[in-house]
Amino acid sequence: MTHTATRTKLARLGLFGIVTVLLYLLMFLFEDAIVGVTQHGHWSFFIPIAFAFAFSYFHGHFTGSFWDAMGIRANQH
Amino acid sequence: MDIEAVNFIDLDLTKILFLFFVGFVxxxxxxxxxxxxxxVLTPAMMxxxxxxxxxxASNMCHKFPKSLVGAMKxxxxxxxxxxxxxxxxASAEVGVLYGAHIMESVKRTWGDAGSNLYVSVIFVLVLxxxxxxxxxxxxxxxxSGDVDAEEKPNRLALWIQSIRIPGTMFYSRAAKAEISWLVTIPMGIATGLLAASIAVGGFIGVPAMIYLLGVPSLMASATELVIAFVMGLGGSIKYAWGGFVDIRLAMILLAGSLFGxxxxxxxxxxxxxxxxxxxMGTIMIIVLVSRALVIPVYLAKLGWIAPIQEATMAMLKNVSxxxxxxxxxxxxxxIIRSLNSGMRASRAPILAQEGQT
Incomplete structure (x- = not known):
């Protein structure tokens, strides 16, 4: 792997990692408000669903890059 | 559903780490x-x-994004x-809704013990x-020693693939054959029914794809993730509409499970x-033993067998x-052992080549 490719991968890992941590921080900072709204159900159903999609995108990319950076990659053959 | 009656727990670091670990596994x-x-996730949270x-509900809400990421990978x-x-x-979704209806009827008729007995008996029979x-x-x-050979569809799968119903055929790239979607409906419904009762539809979905449709094991287990996503999304919307999803629990489980x-x-x-x-088979058989152990507890609670002492009941539940x-x-x-040995075997020729140069 070239030096540039390694740097790009690490940058991706860092970027997705930071966004993921920010998402979790925001969730716990506004914990009471979020839980309060979602507990009422009905149209607030979109909040857990939107959260789930957002977390799966950023955290999903982060975890993929994490294992890649750790050298655990899929068998290419 | 009484939304006000549902309380969300306070989370401390120990609970967060516990959920993260359970989610990972x-x-x-x-x-x-x-x-x-x-x-395991539902009883673990309880x-x-x-x-x-x-x-x-929270288990369901962590399941669909997890399945989405897994399916994409x-x-x-x-x-x-x-x-x-x-x-x-799509047909599994129908099964989930019908399964939930059956669960509600069982609970109305026989209460919590009847509902738990129903789930345990389904577990034991299916598994x-x-x-x-x-x-x-x-x-x-x-x-047979032929572990590397390409998996071939069995006779039943070949017969199912031979069924031709005009206007209902679609090509399955996994089965490498045309299949009628009418044939897949009972399979999907059975998967959904199982998911609604024991939370793991894949115990029917994956074997059905392998043995009834002729899909190779690896493709069947991967395609199951798409089914889990569809079922999980529908179920999550239903529970979130009722206000039962604790987003914090779902996202902590997701944090661990996406690594896993x-x-x-x-x-x-x-x-x-x-x-x-x-x-899959190993997990199924061990879980079967676990569920079989608690069946007497629910039978006793229903008064269908002689009463069991509270301490014995608690012990059986904990052991289960x-x-x-x-x-x-x-x-x-x-899985980790197989991954480790697979990676070593795959790297061995590269390391040997590097050693020669």
Missing amino acids: GGLVSGFIGSGGAF SIGVPAIVAV RYKYGQVDVKLGLILG AIVGSWVLMDAWKTYR IQLGAIGTTYVKPYMVKVV LGIMTAALLIGAGI
């Missing part, structure tokens, strides 16, 4: 066999004080048949039949296909949960 197994972590309905490896997954997922079949098939493959599911998915690229059957957790850990252990 569940994700690892799901990434490898397509499903399987869910049956063990730290989460109300049953919130545990089920395995799609990259060419293991997912999206069309088959969506078709089965005894399907689990032993899957394990025996894996054993036969292992004994990526690892499980990577693992499938190193192992022999029959290993999917080994892991312990065995269930062991099933998940043993499955995870086999």
